[in-house]
Amino acid sequence: MTSYVTEPTRETPVLGEWEVVVLGGGPAGLAAATAAARAGRSTLLVEKGGYLGGAGTGGGLSTFCGMYSNVHGEHVLTVRGHATELLERIDRLGGLRAPHLSFADRIQAQAYDIPAYRSAADEHVLAAGAQLLYHAFAVGAITGPSGIEAVVVESKSGRGILRGQVFIDSSGDGDLMAWSGTGHEKADPYGDMLFPSTMFRINAVDDERAGPAWKTLPRLMDEAVAAGRPRFPRRGAIVRPQRDAIEWRANATQLRNPDGSAVDGTDVWQLTHGEVQGRAQAQEVFGFIRENHPGFERSYIVDIGPEIGIRETRRLLGRYVLTEDDVRSCARFEDSIGLNGWPVEAHVDGDLDIRWPYGDDPVGYNQLPYRVLVPSEGPGNLLVAGRCASMTHGGQSAARVAGPCFAMGQAAGTAAHLALKARSTVAEVDTGELRAELEEEGACLTL
Template identity: 90%
Template structure:
């Protein structure tokens, strides 16, 4: 039975006004806020948690994927600019490990210390001149005609409105684009939506005895299932050492509902179910690791990600929709604002499916067009960056990781600055000028 309560009308206070308001403090959001503020715009970054980093901190991910590309067999750092400055800040705090090879040694990723990332992200955004608002949960939008006028937030201080001139949705779930009626697509949990995971970290590992356990563990799990053990949450568990060999991270869970569908990150009941299920799965998989993998006999779980790692929910329908074909054919665009070198990483039911660029000697990366940040229909002053940008399911399975999200965020923040010179209309940004600005800030837009 559905029941409703009519709440009394109320006057909601305006908490402030900025030229640029960024919703969400993951890689795209912190990069967007940094770029807009460095360009001289008054900027507010709004985050529901008490720290930045998104899934990379709150989800316990602890690895940057998509920073490097395999270019004709050479591993090249292709996401640069503000992202590489962030890596340097993390490194100065002693929190960065040298890049390592992943997925049959075909692509590089980079592990980091989560507390160092949180501190470095604070420093970078604040040093740029942006303002942070933590513990503010966005719940709605104020739309006036063809523009967004404000974001409605709830917090311990109550309800309030954050007004702005240009807004950037980096929420991951596309919350702002949904509230404003912006054109978008919602992934279908019954087959299309990528399955979420709960990350966990393991301490007291004997790294010397463990050796390359990331290569042997998947085979051991397959053999155990073949011998009659109940199936694991998914095949292809990923384990890797962190900053020090005594601590390892594990990406080995897969969260689903009773009907087999992927847990939907926009449904609070499913999120609750997923949190409990993820912790249960983490303990189950870790038990197998401790009992069977050399070097883990004295190990224990030191941390389980505070939040589920959501991979896919809403996606913008933009001026351009990045496709899996674009990723695998290493597409180029005249309005490129950054690069993605990560393969299609599809977290399908019970497994992990990696799909690489076509050919024997591929270029190894695709360019990201500015148009994938610009709505096809919706408010004129709204940009969307990160995993909720304009991509198909297959395209998003690659470009949702940290590296391309950093690139999209820096571009969105810079474009917001340029849009303010065009009455806030993001579709009127001169992409040639945008590219000049990005390159002047160290971004890599092409290697050709």
């Protein structure tokens, strides 16, 4: 039974007021803040860490998935606009590798250098005119008759209030929507929640001798288990070279609680367990790679992601809920605000299940409707973008990756501007005007 302590009443300082307040600096958040600021809105981007990028930096991911679509066999960059400008900034810092094929060579992904991404993201958001607040951990919301009035944060400076007119929840876990009483659901960790991972990077690899290790390593792992070795945290391992081929990234862990359930990213005790378990799994899997695969004999772990990579927790109940069938049937929507070409990537117990679009020659992408960002009921000044947007478990298993999150974020920031311009709720935004604004800024809404 939980016991409670009543804290004394106190006055909390107001740290400022902005037209748009964005919570969470992952792909959706940084795109949202950039879009709102470029439209001329005073904008604050609040991030709990000391850098932007979300799982792509703090989680050590180092790959943008979902930027490309396989359109009738042709690999096409389908997430554009502010996201491609960010790629150009990373490239100018020497941090991009040529896109590579993943998942049986059926889809392209974009590897990058994490420090370059961090620096480029700072430049990208600040050049738009947005303000950054790092090391501020959001802990609550203040609501009133007009909707959300402020976000409450804790930092080294103490507790503070951030007032705003329109709020964008791109926290990943949907923290702001939960605190404000906005309708949402949470994945069931016993079979309906994607398992988290801990990413790590390997240095001093002999690239020529390693060859296409991402193809041969899973077979070696299966053979070892068949010969009696205890099973690995996850069947197979995704290993790929970075910009300099002596350094490889590895995605080979899967984090679970002692009862087998997925680690819940909204539970601090489970997060702690996951961090410890993830580092142990990284060492275990790397030891096998080094001892059994050519080219890795002199290699070592150069970095383990400073945070575990959470894939799924809370999801908005929005005006439309994107489903797995929408993804696999390449659905079209009149209020499209971007595209997703990534397949359903289900991190199931001990394995990875990839589910592709239906048919022999699919168009290869689904559109993302504006309605997945808009609560079906709740505050009229809240938009939700990123992996916590309105999607089923299956739909979210595809559209949670960086590419569609960039697209959702740019749309959310632009919609916030239009709601302020029209003095309307976010649900009343003219989607025709929104789409026109996005296309003018280079976004791809259809092909």
